[in-house]
Amino acid sequence: MKTRYTFFAVVTLLALVLSACGGGAPATQVATEAPAADSGSSVLKIGWLGEPDTLNPAYAFLTEAYTVFDLIYSPLVTEDSSGNYVGALAKEWSASGDGMTWTFTLKDGLKWHNGEALTANQVAWAINAIMTDPDGWAALSGYVGGFSEVTAPDEKTVQIVTEYPIANMKYRLSFLYAVYPPDFESFTTPEDLQNFTNDKPIGTGRFKLTTFDKDTGVLILDANPEYVDGAPIISQVIYQKFDSSDAMIQALKVGDIDLLSDVPASAFETVKGFEGVTAVAFEGRSFDELIINDVSEDNDPAPTGNPALKDPAVRLALETAMNRQDIIDIVLQGLGTPGDTIVPPTLGGGFWHNPNIKTPEFSIEKASQILEDAGYVKGADGVREKDGVRLEFRLQFDVDSSNYPRIADLLADWYSQIGIKATPEGVNSDTLIAATTGVGDFDLVIWGWGADPDPDFILSIMLTDQFVIGGWSDAGYHNPEYDQLYLDQQAAVNKDERQEIIYKMQDMVYNDRPYIVLYYSNYLQAYRSDRFTNFIESPLGLDDDASLAQAKPVQ
Amino acid sequence: MARRDYLLGKFGIALLTLLFVLLLDFILFRVLPGDPIRAVIGRNVRISAEVQQSLREQFGLDKPVFPDQFVDTLGQWAQGNLGVSWSQRKPVSEILISKLWNTLLLIGLGQLLSIVLGAILGLLAGWKRKTPFDVGALTFSLIAWATPTFWLGIILLVAGSTWFGLPTGGIVSPENVGKPLHTVIPDLARHLILPTLTFTILYLGEYMLIMRSSILEVLSEDYILTARAKGMSHFQVLTKHGLKNAMLPMVTIIALNLGFTVSGAIYIETVFSYDGLGNLVQTALVKQDYPLLQGAFLLLAVSVIIANVLADFLYTYLDPRVKAN
């Protein structure tokens, strides 16, 4: 009988352990329990599919990180929902006549989350830190280009001197967060700084971070009662990461979360139909593109792209054989606009987007003809070739997006009809970065960008000197004329003059086709309007700092 | 004697398997394209050539692959150092441990329920042999067997959330994340219902079949007459002897099932975004996070090997043939 005892002991023990964990609750009883609906609660639960890569502003690249930075840190000035710049830390500011000296006066009563008072010195220190260690502050160093000196003449004043007049100064400053110096002072090498995860950030923003648990993907922010412009109405914001969009949407439906910061286009119509839910679509600032290897042969290491991709006719054929409307209808369920240039039509209210660019009409026949005329002849297997070079390309895409596999599918199918063999392959973003920036180990890549409100950043991704490891250029576009125009537009203080230069830059990039911009996607969000109200609907999103400041629970 | 030999043999296999797993994991790590130092530092970290070289020395990557690097790696693994995850930039072992308990909870609960329910259903099916109940139970187990795990999960997810308002993902609701699990039991239970149910349906059939055939065997023998003579009821006899007979094959199947339980966890956790090792494996796969993937494989394989040894140990207590010798 000893044997039986042993067996049952194990089972009983297991049962005890499990019931102690509470798993044994009878299914029926729990199933009928209503979903946790604590209406009137002022805890706003936001669901998203991503999470910050790190909370260290020196080395954060994902949009999610910046969403959080905007809530916990304050820059001198920040963009408001109508695209104007307003003071965050700064009460008022002025620029000298030559546009090369900027003076900022800080608001009164600014305090860090730990209760200490903020000084102008600390603000200056934070900007200086980026200028003195651009390698370490890799993510933000682009924004201090042309800065020569940042000082704090007195307790309330920050002064920035630049080498030349900077046209988009306020936009740049909106990314230069005042980080708490004691958190960042101790690092001596760029590597040390980049390994710092900053899990307990101290800022001056409207919200304080209390928890960031990467395991569970939960980020909890408490309202900062001592915020200089007054505490927000809601008491807490929780960001919850979801692995599947279906689970996230379901959570909104049953009320487990209150806001979706990014609704997949394929589910937007469904979410719109949920009871008690309001779904909103804004024209966004992001686009997705087909990157064509444009890396110079002189690059070290030498690019591995198919040489046929250097042929403008092949590039034109790649664009002509692409039905943008189909891509938008299928991938975005119609919620987007066909793309052309790298400057989205929403920037500056449409001021910067070049409207004169016309994309070729979709036509398989025309695309085939273009290749035929350029001397590419179909081989026995239907793939065209010329001088022994076959039109056979790798078509890689970032696996983090559920849209890209479908786009890759569509493109591969169209291209096969014109005698181009494109082989889709999902790759993670780290690998893509390693294969593109500075290296050129790819043929075609489907990827996307989110533009800043000012066109400066998105124009910079085509600069020759950005094609280095850790730089922004992935296509490897190299055009000295373009590089010069970029510097010109930075210095052009006259808005119309700057517009003209930026139009010209867009023309260049469009015609040379290092990118074929597929579409500008809409920004889709949804929230439980039966629980929360008073958000600001703007391209910054419902979960933007200013919007969360005034959001309030439904009584 | 026989028992010792039997166990020694099983230990031998376990050691062999362990060695194979370690070797495989090690080799897979090395055959990835690119500099192996990438496996240590990830792909997107800008690290100067000098620092890379010093890391290479620190990790022994400048030494010959066999035996030096292999032995070094084994030493690292033995200390729980499985490298750093590319996607999370954290030690792999730390990530694995944080997910382990969630998975054990799901697997343990699923196994327990399927064993208990399977035994009960098997008993009834055997007792009511060739009735509609029996045929129904057999058909059910057959169909459950042929159903893809993840698809069953999807169906239950749709049904459970539409008709019963059950949560579709996660292990607890957002507001309870991060709190110790024992403080949020009702919420946890709500989230466990669907994944556990999927698990149970999948594994129930097998246990039911074992129990059923054990009951049939009892029915076909003289137990009934003898026991009846002793004044036991028909049902008591079935329960007592049926359970006893079913014990050995049950333990065998549980041990054999350990590996498949792990597969089940990968599919089910993926479908329900359940925060455990299985979901971690899937995420690592999608993000091509090789250190994490291989670390998870190592942990899962080693756990199954150890569990198998334990099952064999238990087996020797239960199997009269091994014991008698």
Place this chain on the structure above:
Amino acid sequence: MSENGNLFLRNLAGFWKTFRQNKLGLAGGFLVLVAVLVAVFAPALTDYDPSDIIRDANNRALTFAPPEVHGILGTDDAGHDVWSQLVFGSRISLVVGFMAGFIAMFVGSALGIAAGYFGGAIDSLIMRITDVLLVIPDLPLMLVLVATIRQMELKISPLAVLIVVIGLLYWTSTARLIRSQTLTIKERQFVARARAIGAGHWHIIRKHILPQLMPLIVANTVLILSTAILIESGLAFLGLGDPTKPSWGTMLNFAFDRSAISNGAWWFYLPPGIAILWVSLGCILLGNVLEEMLNPRLAAHHLEGEAGMIAIADVESKG
């Protein structure tokens, strides 16, 4: 040769007589046959190519259209006709499943015969390998292997990787079965006689052992097929399929990733699952009945008519 051939034919006729009476076996055979016919005649069963985009009156892609609006099973998230995806998907699912199954059968039979026939060190070595493979959790092992092989940029198609990995990991149960059967056959008189007159190993295996084993190998292969098809669907669901050649598992992967559930597009996520269930159920039924009829050891064991069902507990793995 002709003598063997006649024997085979006679066996086949006798076998069919018995098989005809077994309803479960017939049902399984029917399920498998239908699936194979669908795969073979796929182009005749649908008006659309799986990559065609279905369009509405305004020439815009028709996505997530329910069956009332388009075709037999509506359209998926990309405006593809789900029915034609399903029909053409059968080719991918069955080809991967069958080829992987055949590799497993071939490796398993070869090693099983070698172990049983030669015995000694060869036997121990092969049996130790099967022991080791049986203990390692199969899915994580396959995921790690497939993912790593893909990363190695070997220019092998993703489907070929799946076939090889599944095939090379699922031969263990076959090897064990064939080995034990070889052991019995080896002891029979005619083998001993052949050996006595100096016949070579290869000759004995080919002329005497293999023909005896053939029925069993066939039965076992059918069982392995169900496993291989389930595993293929699982790996494809986890994203390891070939998106340009969608199998049923790949369809489910897309359905899950592209919000088919939130959209209530049951016509997109139900049919591929039912198709997988259909084929694997067919293979399990057919395989078990065949094995029961052809495996002398099993046949002696079973007392009940529903033995085929009980035998499913013997199938050793599942996706």
